[in-house]
Amino acid sequence: MSFLQFDNVTKYYGNRPALQNVTCGMEPGRITGLLGPNGSGKTTMLKLAAGLLQPTAGRVLIGGAAPGPETKKLTAYLPDRVSLPRNFRASDAVALFADFYADFDAAKAVEMLRSLGVEASQRIASMSKGTQEKTQLCLTMSRGAKLFLLDEPLGGVDPATRDYILSTIIRGYTEDATLVISTHIIGDVERILDDVVFIQNGTVAVADSAEHLRETRGKSVDGIFREVFACL
C-alpha cells in the first residue's frame, strides 16, 4: 500500500461535491504532482490528508493510519495561504515548530530564514506577502517529515521566486519522504515530478508516472495537462 492512500474518497461541502470516489496513492521517495485547474479538488485532497477535513465517504490513510495527531507528527503541510499568526515574530514561528514537531530542524530553519533576509525578531505582519509565504515554506521544509503536502507553493509568485521555492523544496525534502505538490502551473514544476495525478471535477482523470506518461503520449506533462483540460 502507498504511504498516502485515498480509498474511494468522497467529500461534500453542503450539497456540493468536491471529490467523488477518488482512489489513488502516493509512494515514498517520490514527488507527486497533484494537477488540475482551480476548483478541481486538489486543495480538498491535501486538507483531507493533513487532517483538516473529514471525508464524507471513503478513507484516507497515511502509513496505514487515518489522519489524526499521530499522522500529523509525520506530515508537513504547507497551506495555500499564509497561516502564521500576524502577531508572531519569525522566532515565535520557529519555536512553535520546534516545540510541536520532533523532526523539526530549528538551526536549518533559522539559516534558511537568514538567507531570505528575515531576522528572528521580525514580525510576520511587517513582512511582504511573498516573504510570509517563503517563511512558511522554510518552516515546512525544515522538517524531516515522512509526508510533505505542499498546496500551490508556486501560486502567484514571480519566476525568480518560483526557482527559489523549487530549489528550497528539493533541498529540504528527505529522500525517503512522500512529497505531494498541488499546482496548476505545470511548466516550472514538471522537471521535479516523478508521478502525476490529474484531478478533474473532483475525480481522478489520470494517475501515472510522469516518465510513462511522456513516453506513451509523446508529450510533456504540461502538454498532456493542456490536452486533458482543453475544453474547461
Add this chain to the structure above:
Amino acid sequence: MFVKLLKWEFRQTGRVMLPVLGGALILYGGALGAQALIQLIAGAPAWLDVAGRMLYALSVLTLIVCSVAAFFYGVVRFYRLLGDEGYLMFSLPVTASQHIGAKLIASCTWMILSIGLSFVAGGAEAGPIVSTNDPELQELLARLWPGAPLYAGFFAFLLVSLVVSVLWMYFLCAVGAQWGQSRFAATVVAYIVSGVAVQILSVAALAAFAFAAAYSPLGQQMAGYFLANPLAALTAWVWGFAALSAAVAAALFFATRYLITKRLNLA
C-alpha cells in the same frame, strides 16, 4: 502536547493581557497613592477628596473591564482559530479537545485573575481586617458559617457560568464557521437566534416550574420543604443550578468539538 499547547496559549494571550492588567494595576496603585496624598494634605478641599475617590473607583472599574477584555480576546482567538490560523494550528499534532481546552483554560484564567484583582482592589476600600481575633469579626463569621455550603455552591455556580459563557461563544463561532466565507455574519446571526431561543426556553421552563410548584403535589411538598428549611433548600437549589450549568458546559464542549472535527471548514 496539551501542556505545550497551554504554554503557547498563555504566552500568546499574556502578550496582550499582561500589559492590559499591568496598566490597570498601575492605575490602581496611582489611585491609592493619590488618596494617601490627599489624606496628608491638611484642609484639602472637598472636590480633591471626591476626585481621589473617583480615580479610585475608575481604577477598580478598569480592572473589571480587564475581565471583559479577557473574555472578548479569548473569543477573538477562537474565532481566528477557525480562519487562516487554523491551517497552522490544526496541523499541529494535537486533538480538537486540546485546542478547545487550552483556549478555555487560558481565557478563564485571565478572566478570573482580573475579577479576583478587582475584588481585592474594591475590598481594600472597605478597610483592612485588623485582626482575626476581633470579636465582631468572629461573631459575624459564626453567623455566616451555616451558610458556607450555600456560598460554596454560589461560587461554583459563578465559576461554571464563566466557563459556559466562554464555551457558548466558542460554540457559536464553530456554528458560524460552517458558512465559510460569511462566517462572521453567520456567527452574529447564530448569537442572536440562540439568544432569543434561550430566552424563550427559559421563560417557558420558569412558567412550567411555577405551575408545577403551585399545582402538583410534589411541587407543594417541595414548597413546604423550602419554607421549613430555607437554607438547605436554597443550598440544594444553587448546587443544582451549578450541576445543570456543568452539564450545559459539557454539552457545549462536545458540540464544539464535533463541529471543528467532523464539520471543520476553514475560511
